[in-house]
Amino acid sequence: MRKRFGELLVLDGVDLRVGRGERVALLGPSGCGKSTLLGIVAGLDEADGGAVSAGGATGARARLAQCALMPQRDLLLPWRSALDNACLALENQGRSQAEARELARPLLADLGLAEFERARPSELSGGMRQRVAFARTLLAGKELLLLDEPFGALDSLTRASLQEWLRRALERERRTVLLVTHDVEEALLLADRVVVLSPRPGRVVAEIPVELPRDACPRRELILSAEFLELRERALEAVEG
Secondary structure (H helix, E strand, O other), X not given: OEEEEOOEEEEEOOOOOOOOOOEEEEEOOXXXXXXXXXXXXXXXXXXXXXXXOEOOEOOHXXXXXXXXXXXXXXXXXXXXXXXXXXXHHHHHOOOOHHHHHHHHHHHHXXXXXXXXXXXXXXXXXXXXXXXXXXXXXXXXXXXXXXXXXXXXXXXXXXXXXXXXXXXHHHHHOOOEEEEEOOOHHHHHHHOOEEEEEOOOOEXXXXXXXXXXXXXXXXXXXXXXXXXXXXXXXXXHHXXXX
């Protein structure tokens, strides 16, 4: 797959397959086309060469119908409550507001937000806002979740907490996931496979299977394990070239 913006070649010869139910993280230097690739998969743009499909759909509009995209910014509507922001995907599918709220409430509770469902975004912390955005993404009901640096704007402590939270959430809500991140540890904690792109124009230069006892191992113990450190070194070497 290839993508240009004018004279700038951003992606060139990207060949990537993500299996149903698999979680794949995209790593690479800034400007290598990770977010561009995610946008193309989501149907927000078209490639200039090669074939792209999502859930068997090939056209941009059809791919968009298969995917739920969570960008780095939460994009919550400031005049709506946490619950009603989470409900947006359901309302866009034609559900009434009352029905959407009933469907969304259990998920907000699972995400630790039951006491904040009436709060406006300005009353929520950054981590809470990201959880609302993730609830909205899940409630879209799509098989393929596209997560574009969902924790990139958060401080390191909040980010570590939400990485652990997202790891557990994805175990409960098993979906196909394509995650863009600059954080090697985040990629290894959340993904079944890490795909490394080269500097622009982006090409796949490494694929690293991640086989770690994530479910049974506390985060701190896991990231200090010999297996994790070895994978981290392999990923860093691939990113740094």
